Amino acid sequence: MIRESATTSVLLLATTPACRLLTGDGTLLDRLGDQLATLPVREVQVMTAAGGLAADLRGVAKIARTTAGAVAVLTADLVIHTEALAMLLEHPAHGTAALISHDASEGPLRPPVRVEGGAVVAAGSSFHLVPESNATFMGVLQTGEADLASLADVAEELAELADAGKLGPVTPVEAVDLLLVGLVRSGVRVRAASIGRLRADRVTGQNAADAALARLAEVDEARVRLDASVKEDDGFFATFFVSSWTRHLIRPSVRLKLSPNTVTGVSAGLALLAAVWFSAGSEAGRLAGAGLLYLSFALDCLDGQLARYTRTFSPLGAWADGMSDRLKEYAVYVGLAFGSAAPDIWYLAVAAMVLQVVRHAIDFTYAGAVTDAARVGAMWGRPARSLLESQDVRRAPGGVLKLARRLERDTVARYLKKIIVLPIGERMALIAVTAALWDARVTFVALLCWGGVAALYQLIGRIARSAR
Incomplete structure (x- = not known):
């Protein structure tokens, strides 16, 4: 049939x-x-x-x-x-x-x-x-x-x-x-x-x-399906402080017939509310904003888990999720800047935003080049290998990549690598904690310092892989 x-x-x-x-x-x-x-x-x-x-x-x-x-x-x-x-x-x-x-x-x-x-x-x-x-x-x-x-x-x-x-x-x-x-x-x-x-x-x-x-x-196939909906290679904060409990919301979300895009929309709404609270500039406002930002990120994790569990993810959903992440983060930057009385706060906010744009450009331009190489084939990508070669012939990775591969085998080192690159989970946690305990100026300085190290780490890694 x-x-x-x-x-x-x-x-x-x-x-x-x-x-x-x-x-x-x-x-x-x-x-x-x-x-x-x-x-x-x-x-x-x-x-x-x-x-x-x-x-x-x-x-x-x-x-x-x-x-x-x-x-x-x-x-x-x-x-x-x-x-x-x-x-x-x-x-x-x-x-x-x-x-x-x-x-x-x-x-x-x-x-x-x-x-x-x-x-x-x-x-x-x-x-x-x-x-x-x-x-x-x-x-x-x-x-x-x-x-x-x-x-x-x-x-x-x-x-x-x-x-x-x-x-x-x-x-x-x-x-x-x-x-x-x-x-x-x-x-x-x-x-x-x-x-x-x-x-x-x-x-x-x-x-x-x-x-x-x-x-x-x-x-237990049902249990394995639930476990598989949670990303194995996620960041440290997302793995241990978010996915550890959002996994229990997946099946209730399915029973409520919530789509991943609906959850993405609610996540964006909570982030905008967080930005509004941050803009108040008060201690209570920063605490409320930090809590809402954490919940927003939790739902951001849940929408991907729900998509994987129901196998309803799509290119449109992935694009909407990525765009939502950027808009939520930058809206929070604006809210923090509005709520601060520091004279140089807008310079710091713009600098943090520009740094994030550069970091995303490093990631996405590299990913695009890899995709183009795979599509174009012999012109860009590695040449086809004969089926008569009994052994796979590939150039050994360079020193940086050898070190990276060894580190991947160690759980602690692997999570340290993820923390260094300041993924979105760590960024949301950094914003929430520094804004709640101190002020927006501390938040932006922390983002710039940690983000600068992450950008350098990413750049070195992309250059090493491209040279390979």
């Missing part, structure tokens, strides 16, 4: 004997079919003809060239939580992504990958090696509509290499693994969707299938 409202089609590779393993109510293939029926996919096509690896790859290429919308490819030897499938198939962007686990324990059906900046930058198979791997691929690959031509080209090239025996003893169970290798090496950006505590196991025998099904029952 074709669902016209959905935009993702699923290609289920049922060309190996494992798809006929029993699960109690049917085979693994039947189980996956039932799971996919509960998700918003346009159609499910099952490839059952066991014609070998090359035939499977050519079948993928044919579908990629004739299908509109995103295409997800997965194997029918997969025992997986429905919520894990939903992380890809219900994602509103319908872009190119791979399901990965940050458990880097490699195996015959768990090929290694390396994840950097939320994307798969190197992928492996029994033929392709990945030095410094830090995750494993779980066998589910989605290709966005814009990358379908690349998927088709990669599948056809891999089929020819497999026919010629140039990929070594690869087998049909590696079809999806090879497709991921090909997309990554062709320069396509593949988002890394982590399963977290969910399970996804590819199996080859009945005992393994039974054990994998038992492991599924050990995980």
